[in-house]
Amino acid sequence: MALSPQWLDELRMRTTLSAVIGRTLRLTKAGREFKACCPFHNEKTPSFYVNDEKGFYHCFGCEAHGDAIRWLTDQRGMPFMDAVKELAAEAGMEVPAPDPRAAQRAEKRASLHDVTAAAQDWFVGNLKSADGAQARAYLGRRGFSDATIREFGFGYAPEDRQALKRALGKFDEPMLIESGMRISVEDKEPYDRFRGRLMLPIHDMRGRVIAFGGRVLDPEGKPKYLNSPDTPLFDKGRTLYNLHRAAPAARQSGRMIVVEGYMDAIALANAGIREAVAPLGTALTENQIELLWRQVERPILCFDGDNAGQRAAMRAIARVLPMLRPAHSLAIVRMPAGKDPDDLIREKGVAAIEELLARPASLLDMLWEFEKAAAPLDTPEDKAGLKARLLDHVEAIQHPDIRALYKRELLERFSALAFPPRPPREFQPRGDWKKGNFRQPAPALTPEARASLTRAMQGGARDALTRAVIAGLVRFPDQILRHEEALGDLARRDQNVGSAIDLLLEAAETLDLSAQSTISLERGLPAPPEKAHFAFLDEGTDPGDAREDLAEAVSLLVERPALEAALAAATARFERDPEGSIAEQTRLRERLLALNERLKRFGRRKAAAIGESES
Incomplete structure (x- = not known):
């Protein structure tokens, strides 16, 4: 019976290893692991450890190592299929029925392994x-030691288009093509895929050669790096280069490093950092992230310092956000501009890369820094765009607790950026201080100013939210200068309320905030008819909550016209260049719809508050 690797991986994931081993061996909790005296050799001090998260046991005394299946076969002496059936029954999985075609495919895989193993021996020779003189010279320039060259299996593929065919003549042509070693084209003779290249074998977790990567030696040759295609042996989205070597090293060091290419992984190993892996010509995939998390909870991405490297890091972040779960994330090292790990090691030594690896940025920090630097932040529209991008990332997170924590942290950072604390004003004594009146009097509005505010409150403002915000700022004048930039932008956009906002800003300049002054309104202003719909205008609302509610209302008030203006501009550009701006229009419309949803939620929240107060 042939069981697919995917099915066996699912069985291992559904099996709690400590529960299986604990039936016949007494385990003691040791941090996140369990320990015991090893059952495979005599010892008095426990050196046998079981790790449920990573799904393996390991003895540091006799090097016994395996998963749940291996435990049943080695420790209890069960045949492989009996062990699988017992674990499957406990996990609620059905063992696949015998499939002659699957058995045939398994036999073919074994044959393809023979092809790749023979090709590797030929490349090394x-x-x-x-x-191979040119390839050896290149390795010398890279500074790779003889031990590294042997360990990683460097080889060479000659320029001759039929050289591999002659060398591996014992294998049929279809098998050479299916293994990815030869390319078949219509009406022409098949030819060798790898020619004139420095060759590197790619292994599976059992250390078997399943594919190859080749680096061109001719400076004019393209592409620079060439990998095997997907084959029955090789799925590049499910494979990490060097994982079979890096995993044991990661168990010792407690870290796993992800670099951009396999030459970087080899350069790190050459310098003594052996726990490095690399994706194979693709962005980091969900399957590769899960492979990494089986080794460590927080792999370190160490991509190149150029723009392409930073984009690769952001693609990885976007891929991992929906997958985040407690204690599992990514860390990111930002390389110096224009440098990759190999460059840094050669120029400054291994200590320089170790220093960077010792202080990686968190995923959240990297996300914030990348989006903050993605576009200028000169206008309220720019800042609103930053907030929208951050919230888009937050919405991708599936885990509710992690999503809530990311949202809170990112919005706190955004608020600190968008509304920085104003510097303390220079103290100017007033006449009343000389008379012993140490509380600054409340500034009074002139009749003309009061009339201007009254017009804005009675309908000059374009909607209820604008009128409510003006009334809220009168009630909490200490919030006026906090929102000075946003209010100034609103005044420029809406001439009906421009003079009223200017008056509020002018009055706020004279407030003694430490004394909690208010704006003197003499007989007061007329309340907007919608007053009951806004909690920040309700006398019964906690002042702190009211101020936060008012801040959200100001944000909504400013974001909407900014998005509407941007959409109008994109629509105008669409008439001149339809293909160039349709994506921009779509994005802006989506953001406008999201903003309208926020406005609706804001209104529903107020309605709920009314219902509670009336009941």
Whole structure:
């Protein structure tokens, strides 16, 4: 019976290893692991550890290592299929029925392994021959030691289009094509995929060669790096280069490093940092992230310092956000501009890269810094765009607690950026201070100013929210200067309330905020008819909550016209260049719809508050 690797992985994930081992061996909790005296050799001090998160046991004394299936076969002496059936029954999984075609495919995989193993031996031999002189010179320039060259299996593929075919003549042509070693084209003779390249084998977790990567040696050659295609042996989205070597090293160091390419992983290993892996020509996939999390909870991304490297890091962040779960995330190291790990090691030594790896940025920090630097932040529209981008990322997070914590942290950072604390004003004594009146009098509005505010409150403002915000600022004048930039933008956009806002800003300049002054309104202003719909105008609302509610109302008030203006501009550009701006229009419309939803939620929240107060 042939069981697919995917099915066996699912079985392992559904099995609690400590529960299986604990039936026949007494385990003691040790942090996140369990420990015991090893059952495979005599010892008095426990060196046998079981890790449920990573799904394996390991003895540091005799090097016994395996998963739940291996435990049943090695410790209890069960046949492989009996062990699988017992675990499957406990996990509620059905063992696949015998499938002759699956067995045939398994046999073919074994045959393809023979092809890749033979090709690897041939590539290694070529490197040592006269034809491999250029490849050996390149390795010398990279500073790779002989031990590293042997360990990673460097080889060489000659330029001849039929050289591999002749060397591996014992294998049929279809098998060479299916293994990815040869390319078949219509009406022409198949030819070798790898030619004139420095060759590197790609292994599975059992250390078997399943594919190859080749680096061009001719400076004019393209592409620079060439990988095997997907085959029955090789799925690049489910494979991490060097994982079979890096995983044992990661168990010792407690960290796993993800670099951009396999030459970077080899450079780190050459410098003594052996727990490095690399994706294979694709952005980091969900399957690869899960592979990393089986080794460590917080892998470190260490991508190049150029723009492409930073974009790759952000693609990885976007991919991992929906997958975040407690204690599992990513950390990010930002390389110096224009440098990759190999460059940094050669120029400044391994200590320089270790220093960076010792203080990686968190995923949240990297997300904030990237979006903050993605566009200028000169106008309220720019800042509103930053907030929208941050919230888009937050919405991608599936875990509710993590999503809420990310939202709170990012919005706090945004508020600190958008509304920085104003510097303390220079103290100017007033006449009343000389008379012993140490509380600054409340500024009174002139009849003309009061009339201007009254007009705005009675309908000059374009909608209820604008009128309510003006009334809220009169009630909480200490919030006026906090929103000075946003209010100034609103005054420029809406001439009907411009003079009223200018008057509020002018009055706020004279407030003694430490004495909690208010604006003197003599007989007061007329309340907007919608007063009951806004909690910040309700006398019964906690002042702190009212101020936060008012801040959200100001934000909504400013964001909407900014988005409407941007959409109008994009629509105008669409008439001149339809293809160039349709995506921009779509994005702006989506953001406008999201803003309208926020406005609706804001209104519903007020309605709920009314119902509670009336009941």
